[in-house]
Amino acid sequence: MTLRITAVDAPPGALHELRLEVREFLRREIAAGGFEPEADAWMSGVDPAFSRRLAGRGWVGMTVPARYGGHGRSALERYVVTEELLVAGAPVAAHWIADRQMAPGILRNGSEEQKHRYLPGIVRAEQFMAIGMSEPDSGSDLASVRTRAVEVDGGWRLTGTKVWTSVAHIATAIVVLARTDEGGDRHSGLSQFIVDLPHPAVTISPIITIDGAHHFNEVVFDDAVVPQSALLGRRGDGWRQVTAELGNERSGPERFLSALPLLLAWTRTGAFADDPLARADLGRLVSRLTALRQLSLAVAERLSAGENPAVEAALVKDLGTAFEGEMVDVVRRHVDPASGAVPEQLAAMLAKAVLHVPAFTLRGGTNEVLRSIVAKGLTGR
Amino acid sequence: MSDHLEDLAEAVRGVLSSRRPVDATAPAGLDTALWKELEQLGFTSLALPEELGGGGGTVRDAAVLVREAASACAAVPVAEAAFVAAPMLAAAGARPPNGPLTAAPGDLYAEPVHGGTWRITGSLSRVPWLRSAGHVVTPVTTPDGPAVAVVPVGHRLLRLVEGTDLAGEQRDGAVLEGVETDQVFPLPAGTWRRDAELYGAAARALQMAGAARGVLEATLRHVGERVQFGRPLVRFQAVQHQLAALAADVVTVEVSADAAILALLRTGYDRELMVASAKAEASALARSVAAVGHQLHGAIGFTMEHRLGAYTRRLWSWRDEYGNELYWHRRIAELVADRGGDVWGLVADADRRPEGAQVHVGD
Numbered sequence A: 001m002t003l004r005i006t007a008v009d010a011p012p013g014a015l016h017e018l019r020l021e022v023r024e025f026l027r028r029e030i031a032a033g034g035f036e037p038e039a040d041a042w043m044s045g046v047d048p049a050f051s052r053r054l055a056g057r058g059w060v061g062m063t064v065p066a067r068y069g070g071h072g073r074s075a076l077e078r079y080v081v082t083e084e085l086l087v088a089g090a091p092v093a094a095h096w097i098a099d100r101q102m103a104p105g106i107l108r109n110g111s112e113e114q115k116h117r118y119l120p121g122i123v124r125a126e127q128f129m130a131i132g133m134s135e136p137d138s139g140s141d142l143a144s145v146r147t148r149a150v151e152v153d154g155g156w157r158l159t160g161t162k163v164w165t166s167v168a169h170i171a172t173a174i175v176v177l178a179r180t181d182e183g184g185d186r187h188s189g190l191s192q193f194i195v196d197l198p199h200p201a202v203t204i205s206p207i208i209t210i211d212g213a214h215h216f217n218e219v220v221f222d223d224a225v226v227p228q229s230a231l232l233g234r235r236g237d238g239w240r241q242v243t244a245e246l247g248n249e250r251s252g253p254e255r256f257l258s259a260l261p262l263l264l265a266w267t268r269t270g271a272f273a274d275d276p277l278a279r280a281d282l283g284r285l286v287s288r289l290t291a292l293r294q295l296s297l298a299v300a301e302r303l304s305a306g307e308n309p310a311v312e313a314a315l316v317k318d319l320g321t322a323f324e325g326e327m328v329d330v331v332r333r334h335v336d337p338a339s340g341a342v343p344e345q346l347a348a349m350l351a352k353a354v355l356h357v358p359a360f361t362l363r364g365g366t367n368e369v370l371r372s373i374v375a376k377g378l379t380g381r
Numbered sequence B: 001m002s003d004h005l006e007d008l009a010e011a012v013r014g015v016l017s018s019r020r021p022v023d024a025t026a027p028a029g030l031d032t033a034l035w036k037e038l039e040q041l042g043f044t045s046l047a048l049p050e051e052l053g054g055g056g057g058t059v060r061d062a063a064v065l066v067r068e069a070a071s072a073c074a075a076v077p078v079a080e081a082a083f084v085a086a087p088m089l090a091a092a093g094a095r096p097p098n099g100p101l102t103a104a105p106g107d108l109y110a111e112p113v114h115g116g117t118w119r120i121t122g123s124l125s126r127v128p129w130l131r132s133a134g135h136v137v138t139p140v141t142t143p144d145g146p147a148v149a150v151v152p153v154g155h156r157l158l159r160l161v162e163g164t165d166l167a168g169e170q171r172d173g174a175v176l177e178g179v180e181t182d183q184v185f186p187l188p189a190g191t192w193r194r195d196a197e198l199y200g201a202a203a204r205a206l207q208m209a210g211a212a213r214g215v216l217e218a219t220l221r222h223v224g225e226r227v228q229f230g231r232p233l234v235r236f237q238a239v240q241h242q243l244a245a246l247a248a249d250v251v252t253v254e255v256s257a258d259a260a261i262l263a264l265l266r267t268g269y270d271r272e273l274m275v276a277s278a279k280a281e282a283s284a285l286a287r288s289v290a291a292v293g294h295q296l297h298g299a300i301g302f303t304m305e306h307r308l309g310a311y312t313r314r315l316w317s318w319r320d321e322y323g324n325e326l327y328w329h330r331r332i333a334e335l336v337a338d339r340g341g342d343v344w345g346l347v348a349d350a351d352r353r354p355e356g357a358q359v360h361v362g363d
């Protein structure tokens, strides 16, 4: 394969009206105390009420077709809204996963009944969803998952443990990758299930991250019985479905914009203006930001054209997540809290961002795994 | 890419196919036979309007030519002709002369003497293929404003200062001590020197994209063929991860160069940011692209007999021309400062004039 990505021929000002509308909404939210901008808020900013206000504006489940309660907007329109939410540091974590990957996954693989059951709720920000992929002994080697689903009378019985499950504690459903069949190669025999939460045989316990916060969880399935209709897509097709889902999970602007609220908080102080070193560092970040955004837009366009640009998405996520970490570090170098001249809000944002950096290159598939995917794509091995 | 651009690339590749580098040796000089062939096919004046004898193409067409020529390490100043000379000639309504043509922004002054003749003084530095070209196109200042001059290189009052770059390509300076010519054409008011720099930087970014792709292709082939410890190098994970990083850098250079061309085509306010980013990324990534290419080739890639050096030597030369990364990083910081620190407005709304923003006038 000759890995090629072509820049999208869309002026950056396309959809400018929509962009301005979202900005104005966010400006008013901040002015009214609706939220406080934070870096990486797409992971840590859980605020169901905010999610619903956003849904009220039609900005959740934007690409879901109208017949499932959605807004039938284009992927590019969703991309614009997503960018503005990330840049403003808005608390979008509650609905993020449902909007980003579960709605597309259900649209691709779900039954009519599942589409009607889940999509309207996602669009209204009433259904929040979690990803049940990783397990204590299955991280990068996702195909080794041990959670089992056994067919029982009228449904399936799930047994196993999922970990690092973001937002499971507020989710109304979790999409679980489980082994349904043995034999064959290890990528076959996996299936996905949508499990409604809370469930009497599912225990969700917090796992506290190094910033002292509760983002993710351990989710234990103790012979949890779910109806036949919980199977998402085809039995044994789980690996293919999950791979397509990762295309959505890995390609979005949150893979290079997580730290942008921090950068903006710094540049808006104007402190860089008279410092030649700061100017050079800032120019470097903005140069890269500009380039990575072009890459991300190009992948988003391929995705919206119905392709599965998994290799390209992996490449862009590898670059973007490394860049986000660098951005935090550059701002840290130029913002010295000991100087006493740093606004409190900026100092707090920086402290939190520093504690989040390690997650950037782990969540959604580690950068080492991403590089292996790219190399495979390049060499066809 | 559209069919039209794909066809164009195919046609250019056809002309260049016999000239691809087989090793890293410096070119003997400007490839005048190749220039002639490209000229006869209309490629060297591709982006000039038809009224001026050009092909009536856009900067996007010119970009295809420039990138392909760079991939073949062709020893012809097509980047200078298509990106630096063409926009000025088109704006002035001047026809290009026949024969090899180079171009560069310099520091030149032209004053009218008599009967339509001008006398040009000043200097040019590190102009590609200057000593082998018939003419050099350059912006000049006249008592009445900006103009473009088509300077005959062989003029007795043009003193050449010969030099070469890291790839062994000619980069010559010139001192003009009153060169007389009637080939001076007034330009409408504008920032011509700055524009020539912008277009030159975009051209170098494209050329670097072509050369970077050359490094990736050579490296992919090498690690698939070279066997150590009983298997091809590509089977080692450490090698695979280096390859992935290389590909990511190459794609970054390519996409930002593409995006810069699209921005020039739209002539929006984002063109400065997009070109700055394209050249800064290309210049900054030249180091890692060349480093990985050489590391994975081992000693053979360090020799004159291997073609890897043809690409890496050009990357090392081109990264410093028309502004290195630090130069463009600083320019970008200026753009951010002009917007009061609003980085996001600059990046996302860059084709719209910011409210209350300063607009650069003059050079």
Ligand SMILES: Cc1cc2nc3c(=O)[nH]c(=O)nc-3n(C[C@H](O)[C@H](O)[C@H](O)COP(=O)(O)OP(=O)(O)OC[C@H]3O[C@@H](n4cnc5c(N)ncnc54)[C@H](O)[C@@H]3O)c2cc1C
Binding pocket: A130, A131, A132, A133, A134, A135, A138, A139, A140, A141, A163, A164, A165, A166, A167, A216, A359, A362, A363, A364, A365, A366, A367, A368, A369
């Ligand atoms: C903040 C956060 C939120 C998350 N949210 C979710 C979620 O909602 N749902 C979910 O299912 N999961 C979630 N995850 C889990 C995430 O997907 C995993 O952390 C990731 O896939 C890596 O698995 P691991 O942590 O077990 O590390 P391991 O796989 O054990 O990897 C440890 C190290 O070894 C390297 N490594 C592993 N295999 C190879 C190899 N073959 N070659 C080279 N290097 C290798 C890795 O790159 C890494 O550097 C989340 C993680 C984080 C940090």
